[in-house]
Amino acid sequence: MQFGVFSVGDVTPDPTDGSVPSEHERIKAMVAIALKAEEVGLDVFATGEHHNPPFVPSSPTTMLGFIAARTERLILSTATTLITTNDPVKIAEDYAMLQHLADGRVDLMLGRGNTGPVYPWFGQDIRMGIPLAVENYALLHELWRTDVVDWEGRFRTPLQGFTSTPRPLDGVPPFVWHGSIRSPEIAEQAAYYGDGFFANNIFWPKEHFIRLISLYRERYAHYGHGTPEQAYVGLGGQVFMRKNSQDAVREFRPYFDKAPVYGNGPSLEEFTEQTPLTVGSPQEVIDRTLAFREHFGDYQRQLFLMDHAGLPLKTVLEQLDILGEEVIPVLRREFAVNRPADVPGGPTHASQVARAAAVAV
């Protein structure tokens, strides 16, 4: 199983002192967080993609390429790459290039994006979000698997005799997760291709995601990729820890109260009860995260949101130390207990090469 962090890349004032990082500081902070993730033994760093303030990561492969050059083991990923408003040809090229530079340590999570104006800014129509995700990914999938592509669709100019370069490393494209907060169509899409399905899982009650993941697992088996239990499931989580639970709550509350997305709404206590947010001791984080398996089945990847709502970099790095030292080793051990041998681990380039070879035989 793989553990990692995912970052939205928001520039948010620190509510405790009003300080706001510059874009430059925030970008460098994201890199520092990624390097720290590798240092403390995490497996994955994923960045969001946004095209409006107050978010900095508009160009994920640039950032991930820089991080790739400074890390050895870390898998570089996204959360999410906009499959609706990016040209699928450019995604195919950019991520294949990144995959080569990072020696295969690359996968990506596709999402539709929910910022209305981004669609028209990039020449698209938000009402066509699902059809765009369906058609664009069908093209991306083909570009990575067919050397010379003739293609015609509804949303982009046709291609005749087009070859996307570089070809994927070892002929095996980056693993793809499909992320969705509410659409069963996306769970169906992930299942159809035998790709992964990532449930953001933060911000909303688990019952909602249990339905989507059950649907994905069932359809994954329907399309002949394996048993429902063998489908690739990723989950988000959000935690804040201190040695003593009360200290964690006291320190995190001002950030929670003013946080983008849920701030100025429910109390910290209500939100932790109704969503997977955990604020407390490392042991509480361990217990809560282990319970995800009971709700969603054995899964492949757990990403934590650690750096939003204006938390200072120093605090985030401390959080990653706690995560790496006290939480992840226990989660690795406990998640391995009673895990069936035929349930795959988190996808890596090596595992995808082996999977492709098995299919080819």
Place this chain on the structure above:
Amino acid sequence: MLPYQLVVVTAGLSKPSSTRLLGDRLAEAARQDLAAERPAEVRVIELRDLAVDIAKNMVTGFPSPALAEALDAVAGADALIAVSPIFTASYSGLFKSFFDVLGNTALEGKPVLIAATGGTARHSLALEHALRPMFAYLRATVVPTAVYAASEDWASTGDSALSARVGRAAGELAALLRHRPAPAAPSRDTVVPFAEQLAALRPA
């Protein structure tokens, strides 16, 4: 025979509330009208009790357990009686907010009776100018008679008495229930098989 499920949504703020009282009278009249052929169970949802949860749903995008239960009750009802006080020439903000978080497919084809209360009869057309278009947008089937109760209506008599209008509106709702029942709530996770999604996009 399963009883009809009638749900009253009332946005009255005081306790006791004349808005709630109007909702109760409408529900009781509809229940009596239907009683001969089929019993009806009435559930009253007081939005005052859910006001903070509704505001939190606006912020977080998901309902608390109590609000989720109320939203499900409305979506699953055979008919809805929706009653708002008229504030500032329209439905109250709380009333609108509840239907904002309900989602725009929950009322499709559902028989709905609209009613309102106010301090003066001068605001009565807010029912026609504000509530009726809102429910039309939600594709509910709204009965022709909308019932407005101003303060003085609680002592009215004769053909235009409040009780006569309550009876007429409730009768219209009962007739609609008999002849054009609400469609079954659609499953939330109906999936179009992926091959069909792809085929729908193929250029002609």
